[in-house]
Structures are given as structure tokens and as C-alpha cells.
Amino acid sequence: MNAGSQKAMTEAFRAELAADYPKARRFTGPPLPSIRPTPVPTRFLGELYRHQTGEWTLATATLQSLLEMQPDPLSRAVRFMAWER
Numbered sequence: 001m002n003a004g005s006q007k008a009m010t011e012a013f014r015a016e017l018a019a020d021y022p023k024a025r026r027f028t029g030p031p032l033p034s035i036r037p038t039p040v041p042t043r044f045l046g047e048l049y050r051h052q053t054g055e056w057t058l059a060t061a062t063l064q065s066l067l068e069m070q071p072d073p074l075s076r077a078v079r080f081m082a083w084e085r
Contacts, residue, residue: 005041012044021052039075042066047078 012027028045042065049059066075 005038009041009044012041016048016052019052021048024048024052037065037069039066039069039071042069043071043075043078 008027012024015021015023015027025045025048028041028048042062046059046062046066049055049062063078066078069075
């Protein structure tokens with residue numbers, strides 16, 4: 001991740017710890033159309049939907065999109081674990 005992405009993920013994590021889920025979602029939500037999504041923020045967003053907000057439909061779609069990327073092993077494992085609820 002580049003420095004900007006790392007800063008955004010740090011802020012998203014802080015927001016999640018403070019239970020400010022809308023703010024966490026803003027830092028990890030869908031990127032601008034010109035920016036290709038990456039596995040780590042996508043995984044974080046899927047987990048936020050799944051564990052924090054209970055939005056299972058969004059969690060499923062978000063985690064499914066990991067397969068369309070070249071996910072790291074952890075992201076791939078999280079995606080498959082989402083179906084083991």
C-alpha cells in the first residue's frame with residue numbers, strides 16, 4: 001500500500017475502534033472510478049459490513065469482489081470464511 005492508502009486505513013481502523021462506522025466506511029468505501037480497488041481496504045470494508053453493521057448483502061458482495069482481484073492469502077481466507085457463518 002502507498003502512504004495515502006496506509007493513512008486512510010489507519011483512520012478507518014481508528015474510526016472502527018471508536019464505533020464510528022460511517023466514518024470507517026468513508027475511509028474504505030468504494031474508490032473513485034479511476035482508482036482500482038485493492039484487496040486490503042476491500043477486505044476491511046467487507047468485514048466492517050459483516051461484523052459491525054450486519055449488512056450481510058453488502059458484506060457478501062464486497063468479499064466476493066475480492067476474487068476478481070489478485071488477493072493476498074489473508075484476504076482470500078477471509079472471503080472463504082465469510083461463507084462459514
